[in-house]
C-alpha cells in the first residue's frame with residue numbers, strides 16, 4: 219500500500235461514532251498494516267499534517283500516533299527526512315517455514331501436557347452437597363476473619379506486604395507446629411514447617427527436590443487424582459499399589475523394586491476412607507528406612523474423624539527422617555484460602571526453604587498473619603469443633 223492509499227484505507231476503517239478514541243483507532247490500524255506487510259518496510263509515511271487533513275482529524279492526534287509508533291519500533295524517523303516503516307520482519311526463510319507449520323499444526327503441547335489434560339480429574343463443580351474433600355464454606359466465620367484482617371491492615375506493617383522469607387511467616391510456623399504436635403503427634407520444630415499454597419504445591423515441591431525424571435513413585439490404587447497428576451506431570455513413573463482394609467498393601471514383587479517415593483493417605487485413605495493399621499505403618503517405615511524411600515504423608519482432613527479417635531500421624535513414628543508430612547488449611551477453613559503446610563525432616567529444612575522461595579517466590583504474609591491471630595485467639599479450634607458437630 220502506498221501512502222496515498224493509506225489515508226483512504228484508514229478512513230474506510232475508522233469508526234467516527236465509536237467510544238474508542240481516534241488516537242487508539244488510528245494507532246491500531248497502522249500497527250496492523252505494518253505487521254501484515256500492507257505497509258512495507260521502508261515505506262515513507264505521509265507527513266502528520268497531510269495525514270491529519272486527509273483523515274479530517276487533529277494534527278496532534280497524528281503526531282501522537284507517530285510518536286507511539288516510533289516508541290514501539292514500528293517506524294523510525296529522521297529529522298528533516300521523514301518517518302519510515304521499520305524493517306522488523308523475522309529474517310530468512312525461517313518465518314515462512316514457521317508460518318507454514320503454524321497452518322498445519324495449530325498447537326503442539328508436550329506429551330506430559332497431553333497426558334495431564336486427557337486424564338484430568340478436576341471437576342468444574344467445586345462446592346455443593348456431597349462434594350468429597352470440600353468443607354461447607356457457608357459456615358466459615360467470615361466476620362471474625364474480617365475483623366482480624368481489618369486490624370492487621372490498619373497497621374499494614376511493610377514486613378507483611380513483601381515477599382515471604384523462605385518457609386513463610388514465622389509466628390504461623392510456630393503456631394502450626396504447636397498445633398500439629400498436640401493434635402497429630404507430629405514431631406516438629408517451627409523451622410521444619412514450610413508454608414505452601416496447599417497440598418498440591420507441597421507435593422510438587424517435594425517431588426522437584428527429592429526425585430528425578432523417570433524415578434518410580436508408589437501411589438495408592440485408587441488415589442487422589444490431583445496428587446497423581448502432580449506426580450505424573452513431574453515425569454515420575456507411577457506404580458499403583460493396592461489398598462485393603464488396613465491401607466497400602468504392597469505385594470512382595472513390589473518390594474523387590476523399591477521406589478524413590480511413596481505417597482500415602484494413612485489417616486483416611488482417599489477416596490475409600492480406611493485408616494492404615496499400625497502394623498502396615500511400621501512395615502512401610504522400615505521399608506523406607508532400608509531403601510531410602512521418601513514417604514509423603516498426605517494428612518488432608520484428619521480433623522474430621524467419627525466413631526474412633528484418629529491414629530497419630532505416620533510422621534510421628536518415623537525415626538529415620540524419611541517422611542514429609544503435608545496438610546491443608548483448606549479443609550478446616552475454606553479451600554480458596556490456598557494455604558497448606560509441610561513438615562520436612564530437619565536435615566532438609568534449608569533445602570526446602572531455598573527451594574520454595576526459588577520456585578514459587580512466596581508471599582501472602584498478610585493472609586498468614588491473619589491466620590496466626592485466628593489460631594492464637596482460639597478461633598481455629600472452636601471452628602473445627604463446631605464443624606465436626608455439624609458434619610456429624
Ligand SMILES: Cc1ncc(COP(=O)(O)O)c(C=O)c1O
Nearest residue numbers: 351416417418442488518546548
Ligand atoms: C487426598 C487429598 N489431598 C489433597 C487435596 C488438596 O489439598 P489442597 O487444596 O491443599 O491442595 C485434596 C482435596 O480434596 C484431597 O482430597
